[in-house]
Amino acid sequence: MHRTMTYFLYIMTLLGYGCQSLTGGDIALVSGGKSNYVIVLPADAGKNDQHAAEVLKDYVKRMSGATLNIVKENSLKDKDQPAIYIGHTDHAANINTGKIKPEGFMLATDARDVYIIGGSGKGVVYGVYTLLEQYLGCRKYSQAPATVPVTKDVRVPAQLHDLQEPAFTYRETYYPAAFDNEYLEWHKLHRFEDLWGLWGHSFFKLVPPRTWFAAHPEYFALVKGIRQPTQLCLSNETVFRLVVDSLRKAIAGNPDAMYWSISQEDGGGYCTCDLCRKVDTEEGGPSGSLIRFVNKVAAQFPEQQFTTLSYLYSSKPPLQTKPADNVIIMLSSIDALRQEPLSKTPSAAGFRKNLEAWGAATSRLFVWDYTTQFTNYLAPFPDYPQLKPNLQYFSDHKVSGVFSQGSGDTHSDMAEFNAYVQAKYLWNPKADADKVQDDFLQGYYGKAGKNIRQYIDALASTLQQTHAPLDIYGNPVNNHRDYLSPLAIDKYSQLLDKAEAAAEGQPAHLKRVYAARLPLEYTVLQQARFSGTEPHGYLEANGKEYTVNPRWPERVRKFTARCKEAGVTALAEGGVSPDGYQQEWDSLFARKWISSLAFRAQVSLVNPPPPEFPGKGAQTLTDGLEGGKDFSLNWLYLYGKDLVAVIDLGAAKPVNTVFMHFLQDARHYIFNPSRVTVAVSDDGVHFTDAGEQTLTPLQGEDYDVKNTPVSFRLTGKAVRYIRVTGVCPTEMPVWREAPETKRPAICCDEIYVQ
The missing domain is CATH 2.60.120.1190 (Jelly Rolls)
Structure with missing residues (x-):
């Protein structure tokens, strides 16, 4: 949620600019490069209060050169001392905040002083970064250092009252930028490694087949009449004891972890032994034995929170058993295509039905969503218009946490853009999409931002016009007749040519434009491999044979070099590196074309x-x-x-x-x-x-x-x-x-x- 004092202040906040209060005047924190303000912490300040104060001190100095001293409230003797109060100070008690939700915060000012008050967790840290971004003009667009305006005068609105609380309790966007610690705090994001003691597909982390299968195949799933290390046998009492023992040791070793995963392995192969099958028959499917097992384990640790995946065979909730109070369901949207919002695309009908059903069974529901093409990270993947409506849909349907899986730590199509806008919508799904996107594009690409906006809009609109499916396991070659046709690519290329021209003389912005162009160049290269001897292929006629077009080796080398510059480490999930991709092409270039009586037959x-x-x-x-x-x-x-x-x-x-x-x-x-x-x-x-x-x-x-x-x-x-x-x-x-x-x-x- 996002509530401010006036409509004007609300709009200016969304725009991301510092704003002037309608009630009159600003508070000058720094004038002419000097300040008489101090940062005041509670006498019993915690680590988040102290960290928030250090961040604010650092950025004010970077902006203006002024140094704000940090003091404890109990050492503040001058009652007339202008101050920025961070955390739950005694002075902050004068601000009527009510109860702030966990990780929420209040930014407030009176005629002179500033108050940054946080809910539990990092709320106060998020408050400081929000003050820097929305009121002082700083920006953190990617994993690169923040953009900081240089000014001798730092001002905030007087009589400000800005309360912000998160729409989701768990918020993660999985792109390279989110591997930067400051980016996480700046954009109020989480990292699963920091929250989960055990994450994701976890059965075999708890009962490893390498340790147990040879001697005890009965601990594992009976599939097609044979015990196989595909999943666990959830009706086996020894498996239950092994899981409990493993968790007890893990929890003792990591008592601060917020969540623990008890989840199926990736793929199928669930157990069909008599006992498991009996439960699944009663419950209407294999999620029955899963939820009963997870509930049974969770009952041994009532103080802990557990997550389990609702994924593939376990997507449909059981008919009878509901998740325990300390069990969170993490529902996957993996089967849905991405050219339309999840709320209406036919391919997500099953997901929508399961989301409704789980929502009726539990109030503790997370979603594992997907916003990249795993088979081709660098392929253009214009799901950009769906990012906000999908998160809004989750918020409207009782979802309290989202893992938005992108390309991880490798650069992919519009990775910085995706991470940034997802972060904004994860905090506030009602944020103005155009303003959020334009703020990023203009700030990150400079003068080329307008052209990049035209490029991504052209991709999205052509996708809609051609009615092409957008599959997270797709391939840009398959789209050579629709939104990635040679004609469409020429149109996109012209827009990116304009972006490069606009960024000329601005090396940082130009490098970012080059990175934005990589998906288009990757598409051209992949389609050239597909076309071969045809138009747009990498081979050309040479008498009765075909040889490599001499321009292609240099084009591939240039592409792989720019991949490395942009931070591409893998071109697909489990795929090759840029060097490996270069080697693939080198093999093609070295391969002599073989004549065949069947050629083009x-x-x-x-x-x-x-x-x-x-x-x-x-x-x-x-x-x-x-x-x-x-x-x-x-x-x-x-x-x-x-x-x-x-x-x-x-x-x-x-x-x-x-x-x-x-x-x-x-x-x-x-x-x-x-x-x-x-x-x-x-x-x-x-x-x-x-x-x-x-x-x-x-x-x-x-x-x-x-x-x-x-x-x-x-x-x-x-x-x-x-x-x-x-x-x-x-x-x-x-x-x-x-x-x-x-x-x-x-x-x-x-x-x-x-």
Whole structure:
């Protein structure tokens, strides 16, 4: 909440400027570089009071050169001493604050003195930073040092009465800026490492399979009739005792932690033993055994607060059991697309239903939300218009905490912008979006801010106009026909050209514009890998062959260098570094293009690829491009279905060899086909078998990404049609945990015919 004395003061506060009271006059804290003010702390000042005083002293000196001494109230002998009172001083008792909510604060002045009074926690620290930003003109836009105006006169409004209290009790935006301690305090944010003694997916932190599975598989989930280290068996009494013992030791070692997570592992594979299944049947789903177990553990520690994830198989609340009073549900929005607000997008219908249901079961509800593309951190991800309405929606539906997961400690699309505006909305979801955004863009990019605003608005509006889905596991290649088409990219590029021109002569601002441009350049590079020999590709015709366009190596080098300058450490969740990306391109540049009788030949598929990973459709197999380690780029992806591809060479031609690659990527549920066959035909109707190979399935846990070559020697007889069949495995390997409905996929790249 945000309440001020007058409407005018409210508007000026949102604008972020120091404001003049309508009741007349300002208080001059510093005049002509000198001050007779002191900072007064309570006699029993705590560490947050002391820290707040030091911050204010430091910034006033940076602004004006004046030094304000810090004194305790019980040593203040001169009653006429002008002062800034920090914390719950005796003098502050004259200010009618009422009870301030935890982490809230009051900024108040009378005709002479200033009061900064905080609720519990860091409220008083947040009050000081708010005074600096909203009334003294300082800014902290990113992890870079704060922007501090230099002035010999520092003034605040007289008769100010500004009470602010947080909309959410837990507020985290997960971007590089939030790894800066001052940024957290300035923007009133939290860091999960500081609040949780145990965070996130925690079952195996409490009962590690490495320690227990070999000797006691019964502690772990029964899946498809086999005990597997996918989740815990929550009906096993020894598991309960082990979890309690682990928590007791952890709590003793970290008594100040506010929360403790008791949560499922990422993925599926929940226990289906008789006892667990009985509970889940009574409760209408596997969240039943989870909540009963978490409640049982939480009862052993009534003074502690516990969180548990409502995620994938546990998204739907139990029919009977409600979370205990010291159990907080953290509901995930992972299945929702991001081109519309969560309040109305059809893909979030399940999330909305679960949010309502959990809200009816408990008043203690957090949300784990997502605001980046995990598969391509640097891809343009224009969910910018949804950031405020989503947080407003959470606030309106009893949500008291939000973990807004971005790209973590690596730079990503508009990372500083996202962190900044999310921080503002996490504190006050009703803040004016245009004013918040414009304040950031103009302050962070200087004269280029207007052009950057046009750029992000153009991205968002084109996304809406083209009705493209915005998926946190998407790929900029898949959007080459909609909001990331070559035509759209040209339009965005022109806007960024203007931004660079506007920032010319301002090195800091220009560097930030370059960083904002990285997602667009990344898109161009990725789409060039996809286009290959086509327009906008990185290859060019050289006689009957294709060679690398000589401009591309330098373009890639420039991109990777700017990635490092911008703080990019990974291009995807678990993905390559900029150096690794450069190496991928170097391998492409060094790879000799292979001529094939099937190049650009027509292909018909019995089973088409799914719309989420369309590639070039059937032509993926004859576009002259091999796949790498990214299954979504230059691979024909088939989910749960066989590859049956018929290649038409256009005329009968002698064929000696047919070869291709298949991808093995267990992390994404992609496995080699169990069998590959080749058949040939003169008429496309009657086929003769020409070869068969059985591929050995993985014998044990293996998450390495590998390309498996498969080659067939033919007789050299002239044929027109070649049919390649790859039989998709029917079941997941026992060791690869997955939801019951999940099926294996296969991926094939270029089919060469020689």
